Amino acid sequence: MKSLVLVKHVPDSNSPFRINGSANWIDDANLSFVLNDYDRYALEELLALKDAGKVSEVVALTVGPAAATSALRTCLATGADRAIHVKDEALAGCDPLSLAKVIKTAIQNEGFSLVLAGLQADDDNHTQVGALVARLLDWPCATATLRLSLQGDDTVRVERELENNRLQVVDLKLPAVVTVQTGINTPRYASLKGIMAAKKKEIRTVALGDLGLDAGTVGGSAARMKTVRFAPPPKGKGAEMLEGSPDEVAKELLKRIRERTGVI
């Protein structure tokens, strides 16, 4: 059974972010990038299935600029067998639906039975690409899963995280797309041996033309969802900031807690 993980190269969330000159996204110069956190869990889930002999191949795919290769290298070093990098300058600024169309086209003839993705990316937080791809392929999908098991060779059983500490157990007929919530497993790290082995693994680079797609249809210039404003969040009511030594601050806090809540 061939499997695929969709991954994204995102800025490290601990980075000091600045808004770019066009005021439509962050300035990504001088930022360090990492494999999206959710995707690490998705990859681990497939690697564990491969260790258990239930999956024959784990492929990683990303759509992104040249630098996004590093996310694929991380996947290969951690244990993925090969990687596909869809890279085309015309894709900059494309919307999630166009991105999903690109991914669908890139994978539709690969014969994957199980496609995993992170629930969302830590940068754009769109929370939709995995499910979009599923619908475009006309495959079933389940999001935010905290447990996954293959039942025979035609079904995957997942437990989806709902609100209030509940889980929904659902069976999907394969092929299927499943998005993964953090905490589903403990992702492994790349070993030195893995890093060395990764150098011999294939990263196939694909451009829009190779997929028979047209930038005028799926590229950034054709995006139907466009950023019109990107800004720091409003301070809201804004916290009153207390300064001073820990004991001074504690005294002030205690006073306010007593006045405002009556719980002490």
Place this chain on the structure above:
Amino acid sequence: MACRIMILAEHEDGAVKEISFELLGLAHRLAGQAGWKADTDIKALLLGQGADELAKTLVERGAAEVIYAEGAAVAHYTGDGYRRVVEAVIREESPELVLIGHTPNGWDVAPLVAAGLDVPLATGCSNIRLEGGKARFVRKAFNGKFVHEVEIERASPLMATVDKGVADPVSTHIKGTVRKIDAPVAEGGLRARFVEIKKGVSGGVDLTQAQIIVAGGRGVGAPEKLDVIRELAQALGGQVGASRAVTDAGWLPHEHQIGSSGVTVHPKLYLAAGISGAIQHVAGMKGSGYIVAFNKDADAPIFGVADVGVVGDLFEYLPALTRAVKEAKGGRL
């Protein structure tokens, strides 16, 4: 039987979920902005089996018409079952705007429908504005560190998922109606099958009833360091909460997790220590009476929702507060 705005209702345990009423409230506000007629242009779509009574509650909360699609295939939520019905009803009704909750089932089904209809989807919206023939969707990026506003063009319908708690329900005098239809989907045709709902493992912690919560986040650094949180909670007579980072790492059981994917809490006093304030966390605690935040990063979004904030080392400030609380209680612990 066209309409302008359609909301997708959700229900659980025999009750319509609050997000559905919030979506109707938002729909009323938007109808006002766009000059649409709230008494005819807003519809709610409800799916289920034996849910006739629930359909009536939506009529009382602002839906001019509730389309209740009933069938065994949608007795329980599955993405595959729901999306077939939602897609078919949208094609029939051709609304200009479709609103779905940014909830586990909402973010599961919304992209399936959007891709089926070939329209973009704005997710996790905190506001929507219909102005001058354009629709602007206000959402967040970088887990709440930035506001990301998008416009959608050349798409019908416009589709969005909306965060919980960002719109107020309305009470209206609209006399709506319920129209029951057979869900246009057969169980045999689905490739997703509902198995069961499981309740998570519970060690008896119920944060939803807590009056005081002291919550720790990634900034606490290590599981053994959580004592600083426990000691303050104990001094205050409160409960220990956590952000997702802490429960994912296994430092505390999942039942302590506060946020959109954990529990939603409403204590009188909420203290957040080492929690940056990602949207997922804030969604679960912003209804707290009084919020105190400790973080080493002065730009942490948690200070945007807190009443009072302290920038500094929580391992210095929390123990000092613990001592002050104990002193104030005068040994009555």
